Amino acid sequence: MRVMYTKPKLKDLSQGSRIAFVRQFRLMKQDDVSDKLGLTGECKRRTITRYEKGIEIQKMTGH
Numbered sequence: 001m002r003v004m005y006t007k008p009k010l011k012d013l014s015q016g017s018r019i020a021f022v023r024q025f026r027l028m029k030q031d032d033v034s035d036k037l038g039l040t041g042e043c044k045r046r047t048i049t050r051y052e053k054g055i056e057i058q059k060m061t062g063h
Contacts (some may be wrong), residue, residue: 016054023052 008024011017023033034044
C-alpha cells in the first residue's frame, strides 16, 4: 500500500493555526506535542486543542 503525504495548509497567521500547521507538518500527534511541552495531567490533549483553536486558557487559582 502506498501512502501519499499532503502538506498541511496554513489557515491564517494566528498562533494556534501555526502550532497546528507545524504539528501536522512534522507528523506529530497532539499527545506528542504535549509531552514535548511538558504538560501533565489528564487534559493534555484538550490543552493542545485549545491552543490550536485559540481558546484562552485561564489558570485556576485557589482564590
